Amino acid sequence: MSRFAHITGWGTATPKRVLTNEELAQLVDTSDEWIVSRTGIHARYIADQDETTASLAAEAACRALAPTNIEAHDLDLIIVATSSPEHIFPATACLVQDEIGAINAGAFDLSAACTGFIFALNMAAQAIRTGSIDNALVIGSETLSRLVNWEDRTTCILFGDGAGAFVLQGSDRPGGIYTCVMRSDGSGGDLLSLPAGGSKIPTSIKTVEQNLHTIQMNGREVFRFATRVMASATREVVESAGWTIEQVDRVIPHQANLRIIEAAARGLRMPMDKFVVNLEKYGNTSTASIPLAACEAVERGMVKAGDRVVLVGFGAGLTWGALSLEWVEPERKVSPLVRRRRRVFAFLARVRSFLRRIQRKLEGLIWGTSTHPDR
Numbered sequence: 001m002s003r004f005a006h007i008t009g010w011g012t013a014t015p016k017r018v019l020t021n022e023e024l025a026q027l028v029d030t031s032d033e034w035i036v037s038r039t040g041i042h043a044r045y046i047a048d049q050d051e052t053t054a055s056l057a058a059e060a061a062c063r064a065l066a067p068t069n070i071e072a073h074d075l076d077l078i079i080v081a082t083s084s085p086e087h088i089f090p091a092t093a094c095l096v097q098d099e100i101g102a103i104n105a106g107a108f109d110l111s112a113a114c115t116g117f118i119f120a121l122n123m124a125a126q127a128i129r130t131g132s133i134d135n136a137l138v139i140g141s142e143t144l145s146r147l148v149n150w151e152d153r154t155t156c157i158l159f160g161d162g163a164g165a166f167v168l169q170g171s172d173r174p175g176g177i178y179t180c181v182m183r184s185d186g187s188g189g190d191l192l193s194l195p196a197g198g199s200k201i202p203t204s205i206k207t208v209e210q211n212l213h214t215i216q217m218n219g220r221e222v223f224r225f226a227t228r229v230m231a232s233a234t235r236e237v238v239e240s241a242g243w244t245i246e247q248v249d250r251v252i253p254h255q256a257n258l259r260i261i262e263a264a265a266r267g268l269r270m271p272m273d274k275f276v277v278n279l280e281k282y283g284n285t286s287t288a289s290i291p292l293a294a295c296e297a298v299e300r301g302m303v304k305a306g307d308r309v310v311l312v313g314f315g316a317g318l319t320w321g322a323l324s325l326e327w328v329e330p331e332r333k334v335s336p337l338v339r340r341r342r343r344v345f346a347f348l349a350r351v352r353s354f355l356r357r358i359q360r361k362l363e364g365l366i367w368g369t370s371t372h373p374d375r
């Protein structure tokens, strides 16, 4: 019997603070008029000190899990797609796993820049379709504001912070995630990069002085690449799903620049009203942009049961990709008792995490920290 991967829960999280174009114009030599006409962006969310990639991801994850019929401990897999992980390691996904109490889940980060959420969804859906797992949580989460050079007007106007999450569950009912196109071209890696802080160029006073720990971008070249691949990837994924372009009800594109989305629509000869656009409020939130737009589209009734939907994105790497899915309305009957039980579980997850840390310390004291046989 065929198995399908359905999206049964979705949720988002955004920082409290909003930064408008007018406020940005007081920081760098720019204007609301320039930013709106060149990008379509009016504002973006910026994380405060206490808001991090993991905390936003965990918040979005809890919202996505809330209406489903599973608990965090039923999750088999957590993938966090991110370009601004909390650390190089441990994976941000492991921090989320601990925070939400997903004690039976394997967790890892996926690095494919803004295309990451599409790649991660495909990985999770494939694992469900093969029968190797039942339940997965896929998150796109970013605090790119921490990686931006706030004196570089060509990049700091673009990016914002936020997170979006999908819960995927196996089902015998047709629908859910169908096909995916995943592409990359490392020869364009230098067009959009964060050069320092990795193993090739470790952080030093020199790298900080030269701003190599912040986002470097050739905007015009990325723009050219994006307009080309958004249309071609959409065409390819539509064909692989056995659909025609006319049969697509909704396209949810990566929210980088309104002009890029309009160029894709023109290239595909599709009306703009089939495209979900919300970048005016969020800016470019990299891996979070597609789930943020998807969640908003569902809440606004722009995506309904039976709709044929394409997600399409591009980003650093270079990477690009598209994913086809048929939206299935999940059964959502969560009793007040289950909601109360969830609150208890959330509390217990924190207690468990605390006790595990104490246990590890005690084990260290009792057995010693050295594993050397002679000591």
Ligand code: UT7
Binding pocket: 029, 030, 031, 034, 035, 038, 039, 114, 153, 154, 157, 192, 217, 219, 220, 222, 223, 226, 256, 257, 284, 286, 314, 315, 316
């Ligand atoms: O997730 C992927 C992330 N990256 C992207 O999606 C980036 C894709 N690229 C873009 O969205 C666009 O290339 C930008 C929005 C970054 C730039 O727009 P553009 O229409 O390609 O502008 P441009 O780079 O050709 O610059 C035009 C002019 C330049 O002045 P001159 O040389 O013509 O005198 C820039 O110096 O605009 C100037 N400029 C600005 N002016 C006011 C560049 N940034 C700004 C600014 N405010 N913030």
